[in-house]
Amino acid sequence: MPVEIPKDSWPGAVNTVTLGATGDQGGSRTSTVTIGGERSLPFMHFESPMPHRPAIAMEIAPARPADWSAVLLEAWGATADDPGSWARACEEAGADLILLQFGLKGSGDEPVSADFAVAAVKAVLGSTGLPLVVVGPGQAEVDNSILVPIADATKGERLVLGLCEEGNYRTLVAAAMANDHLVLGKTPMDVNLAKQLNILMSDMGLGRDRVVMDPTTAALGYGIEYGYSVMERLRLAALQGDGMTQFPILVTPGAEAWKAKESKVGEGTPAEWGEWRQRGMNWEALTAVSLVEAGAHVVVLRHPESLRRVRAAIDELMASETA
Amino acid sequence: MSRYIATRAIRGANALVSEAEAMLEQALGERGPETPVAFPNTAYYLPVIFGMMGKEIGQLGELPGILAHARSLLHPTPSEEHWTPYLGETLDSGMATLIAAEVIEAIRYVYGLQPESMPGFKLAGGTAFTSPDSDGGDGGPDGHLNGAIDDIQLRSWGIQLVDGRMPGFAAIVGCARSNEAAVQIVRQLQQRNILCFLSGNVNGRSIIDQLAEEGVELGYDTYTVPFGRDTISAIYALGFATRSALTFGGLKGGQAREILTYNKDRVFAFVLALGEVDDLKYSAAAGAINFGFPVIADTVIPQILPTGVTTYEHVVSMPWNEIEGADDSEKAKRLVQKCIEVRGVKIRMADVPVPVPYGSAFEGEVVRKADMRAEFGGRGSRCFEHLKMAKLDDVTDGKIEVVGPDLSTVEDQGSMDMGIVVEVAGRKMEQDFEPVLERQIHYFVNGASGIQHIGQRDITWIRISKKAADVGFSLEDFGKILHARFHSDFGAIVDKVQVTIFTDPALVEGRLAEARRAYDFRNRRLADLTDDAVDEFYSCTLCQSFAPNHVCIVSPERLGLCGAYNWLDCKASFSINPTGPNQPIRLGRKLDAVSGYWEGTKDYARIGSHGVVEEVAMYSIMQNPMTACGCFECIVMVIPEANGVMVVSREDTSMTPAGMTFSTLAGMAGGGIQTPGVMGVGKYYLISPKFISADGGFKRVVWMSSVLKEAMARELEVVAERAGDAELIERIADERSVTSVDELLPWLEAHAHPALAMDPIF
Structure with a gap:
């Protein structure tokens, strides 16, 4: 018996945002990434085809990170010693874009400085042609002190600068507007707070095509359902036509998953937890794929194998378009 | 407009x-x-012309068209006899x-006459300038003023x-009354x-x-930029403002209206005219007003x-010799304060300047009698707090x-009378906000480590611990806390805060009476x-x-359910945080006054x-009742058998006539679901008409948790009277007396409850 599948038709759409700029567009990237534009819930191809695939960003640090799992550092080997070579390795591994995450430390034990940060960003831009997201340590003053000089030094690249939070969004938005960059707004798992930050950033005159939002997520087993629910509600509101929830979403399942005990701890775990390496990668990939299904436009990962697995999952989800 | x-501006x-x-x-x-024309180191051409007209001027030959446009904006001066509107003409x-x-x-x-030469002058950082005609041609900071500000x-x-x-920025034009006044004005602004x-x-x-003579360093490094010694050079301030809008407002050359609005709304600049105002200054000021920058003069002008x-205000006159103040320094302070008020510049307070640690982590602290240095209020003395709105001046x-x-003067562990009187003024302050702000005093004072604050109004009770007193906490610090916190948390509605702490018993008496009124x-x-x-x-x-x-949906007669x-x-919250x-x-049109529906x-x-809830009746539990989150103080639920409702307090853990306890009922009342017959409310809604x-x-109401009856006895008396x-409450x-529906009905009959005789609730 033929079954007619009911179709929803929504009045709203997610904004389309392009990350990175090529030589012709005023930057130096060899490729750009365009996300968003959906007019339906994720992967509901029969309702409305998805104009762009979810993208995968790989996270790197300006110096070999001290707080990353040994499993990750082993996977990246010596490339992780230097942001340029690390970024190139990510590109070779098949990443769509790079996310450079700064901490409070610069080289050695020195606090992170503007010179150090600008040099790291230049190294990454010099060694890869992928678009770049640059994220500060998350303390408003430190973020401003490195991100403004980075914005000035990379005018026209359409970098994504983060994190814009309630305390510092003005500075970052101004820096982005003055230098043709994008911003990443982050709010703690709450639809209304996300919406409010989007209103505040838009009020400054920042275009709709220049904001990406991170509504915050959590790892599998650590509250992912809250993150999932917030993303789902943001998407529903966006489709219903609420302009201030229509920004594409970037989330960081890699960082979250590798914070979980299940992926962090290698010894003294119950035998049924299985082999450590596999477990960590499973955790990251499962978290990431769940969030892709919730409507993430960019997932930020850490392990190259997770990249391969999540890519395969996205391929399958997108392939059903034609099936 | 005068x-x-x-x-004079038109002339x-x-x-x-x-x-x-x-x-x-x-x-x-x-x-x-x-011949090329350009200001140094800028990508915005001649910025005002580029911003207002969208013209990318690069050569002298392009300027006649620009001046033709300027001429087209000119008007004859207003007639002596026939007054026609002239605001537009003046702005043009x-x-x-x-x-x-x-x-x-x-x-x-082009002629090397800018930046203006000033032999012997040294800039403390400035626009790098290269011109063969300028002093030395090395672009160095010596022997000339700054001219236009560069893009960096x-x-x-x-x-x-x-x-x-x-x-914000101050465009200061002219010459101060004295060198001392000049220095003080700039110092006040720099601070x-x-x-x-x-x-x-x-x-x-x-x-x-004046400033150069007094040895004040001028230049980028000291945030004081000497443009030039004539009025025309004040144009660089507006070039700076225009470029701000182009750079940070995402605007394009030619979007004149947007650029002007951007400056009015976001660039808190003003013109400070010192000394006599001539025709050119009037016309330049009229130009600045286009940007939303008001003009404050220290002379008598209309x-x-x-x-x-x-x-x-557009133009404010504050004649120097009429400003109160013992010396030029005090006068300068008042003049600058006035400028800040007129432009609505908001001052940010970063820290609370008190000798004890300060933060919300200390809010719950208790100061025990044994650790106490002194107390105000409680049993041994009187203490009150009163916040009142006052005029800006x-x-x-x-x-x-x-x-x-x-x-x-207080003995150890002793007590003293105290009255804290806070006067606030603000452009957006309203008298209705007084109680909202006053209630914050409790949280603000409690944020100081070693200070305990209980109560409000005339039942305030404050303790200072020995530890806090030992590190130097004084009564004045209450004022510092309140000044800093009202600015930082309520800066949107509060522009000025002044605190007086009365400890003289006779004065406390008088102020207390005023507060009670x-x-x-x-x-x-x-x-x-x-x-x-x-x-x-x-x-x-x-x-x-x-x-x-x-x-x-919060109305005057129905507060939030929490x-x-x-x-x-x-x-007040909306005023402070509009998003x-x-x-x-x-409200629009009233659709149903009884149930409470408005468009x-x-x-x-x-x-x-x-889209989950289609309609909400403000005054009904039976049709389209308001939904609830989970924070409600009470649950109201219909008891059909009794033709009435019961009210269960969050603090009541006992069984109710509905056969469910508060926590079970909460599941039905909360979650944003509309359930006719069940509603979560704030307890003060119970006494609302x-x-x-x-x-x-x-x-x-046929049944009500006893804790509510006791806590709200006085208010309920009023309801009964109304x-x-x-006897209604009894x-x-x-x-x-009653924990089941079977017990309820005979009890109500025995007490002749009015609900039994009312129309059916269904």
Whole structure:
């Protein structure tokens, strides 16, 4: 018996945002990434085809990170010693874009400085042609002190600068507007707070095509359902036509998953937890794929194998378009 | 607009445009139309012309068209006899002046006359300048003033202007009354992080000369930029403002209206005219007003007080010799304070300057008797706090005064009378906000480590610990805390805060009586504040983080179900945070006065609940009751058998006649689901005349947790009186006598409860 599948038709759409700029567009990237534009819930191809695939960003640090799992550092080997070579390795591994995450430390034990940060960003831009997201340590003053000089030094690249939070969004938005960059707004798992930050950033005159939002997520087993629910509600509101929830979403399942005990701890775990390496990668990939299904436009990962697995999952989800 | 100002501004503009035309003609003849024109190190051409007209000027030959446009903006001066509107003409003339001034400076750059030379002068950082005709040609900072600001500095300062680290800029034009006055004015502005742009002169003498003579360093490094010693060079300030909008506002050349609005709304700049104001200054000021920058003069000039193009007053006169103050320094302080008020510049307070640690982590601290240095209020003394609104001119921001004996006079563990009187003034302050702000004193004072604050109004009780007193905490510090916190948390509505702490028993007596009159006035005001008396309710979506589709509609007679937000709180919250969780709901047409439906509430219910709830009746539990998150103080639920409702308090854990305890009921009442017959409410809604008034009102209450009866005994008495039955509360059962529906009915009959005789609730 033929079954007619009911179709929803929504009045709203997610904004389309392009990350990175090529030589012709005023930057130096060899490729750009365009996300968003959906007019339906994720992967509901029969309702409305998805104009762009979810993208995968790989996270790197300006110096070999001290707080990353040994499993990750082993996977990246010596490339992780230097942001340029690390970024190139990510590109070779098949990443769509790079996310450079700064901490409070610069080289050695020195606090992170503007010179150090600008040099790291230049190294990454010099060694890869992928678009770049640059994220500060998350303390408003430190973020401003490195991100403004980075914005000035990379005018026209359409970098994504983060994190814009309630305390510092003005500075970052101004820096982005003055230098043709994008911003990443982050709010703690709450639809209304996300919406409010989007209103505040838009009020400054920042275009709709220049904001990406991170509504915050959590790892599998650590509250992912809250993150999932917030993303789902943001998407529903966006489709219903609420302009201030229509920004594409970037989330960081890699960082979250590798914070979980299940992926962090290698010894003294119950035998049924299985082999450590596999477990960590499973955790990251499962978290990431769940969030892709919730409507993430960019997932930020850490392990190259997770990249391969999540890519395969996205391929399958997108392939059903034609099936 | 003053006709006098209009006349002089229009005259000044005519003169300047003619001067520019003459200079241009000569320059074209001497240097030729292909001669490049540019300000140093900028990508914005001649910025005002680029911003306003969208023209990318690169050569002298392009300037005649620009001046032709300027001329087209000129008008004849207003007629002596026939007064026609002249605001538009004056503003146009102002714009023509700016264009002409920029053309003149551009030509002067061609001739190497800009930046203006000033032998012996050293810039403390400035625009790198290279011209073969300038001093030495090395671009060094010596022997000349700054001229136009370059793009590098624009970015660095612009970003601080946008994010608020720098509150605004002052374009100072002319010459101060004395060198000391000049220094003090600049110092006062610098202290507030306000950027100073210097230009102009009076009879050949400029504030730049005054400051240079006094050895004040001028240049980028000291945030005081000497543009030039004539009025025309003030154009660089507007070039800076235009470029700010282009750089940070995402605007394009030619978007004149957007650029001007951007400056009015976001760049907190003003013109400070020192000394005599001539025609050219009037016309330049008219140009600045286009940008929303008001003008404050230290001489007698006609004022333009109504609001319009600028946020507040357009032109304010504050004659120097009429300013109060013992010396120039005090006068300068008041003048600068006035400028800040007129422009609405917000001052940011970063820290609370007290000798003890400060933060919300200390809010719950208890100071025990044994650890106490002294107390105010409680059993041994009187203590009250009173926040009142005052006029801007009557409040000196930051003034803190202790009137009476100090802490040192109190014996150890002793007590003393104290009255804290806070006077606040602000452009957006309203008398209705007084109680909202006053209630914050509790949290603000408690944030200090070693200080305990209990109560409010005239039952305030404050303790200072020995530890806090030992590190130097004094009574004055209460004032410092309040000044800092009101600025940082309520800066949107509060511009000035002054605190007086009375400890002299006789004065406390008098001030207490005044405070009590105010409390009484507020109580009556609240009683008068009815749903019919307003045309806006407020939404509250604070709880949507966990109840995504619930929205509270808060009206004067129905506070939020959590009990924490009443209508006034929401109104203040909206003023402070216009994009926040409390948004006004315009009521529009009233659709049903009995059930409480308005066009506005109807539309909002659907939007706020994301389409889950179609309609909300403000006054009914039976049809379309308001939803709830989970924070409600009480649950109201219909008991069909008794033809009434029961009210269960959150604090009541016992069984109710509905056969369920509070926690089980909470599952039915919460989550943003509309369930007729069940509703979560704030306890003060119970005593409102609008409490389920569509269903019969308070007389429907057949059962109520005893804790509510006790805690609200006085208020309930009033309700009983209003219902015309003094015994009404005694007719209501509670958990001490009734815990099931079977027990309830005979009990109600025995007590002759009115609900039994009312129309069926269904």
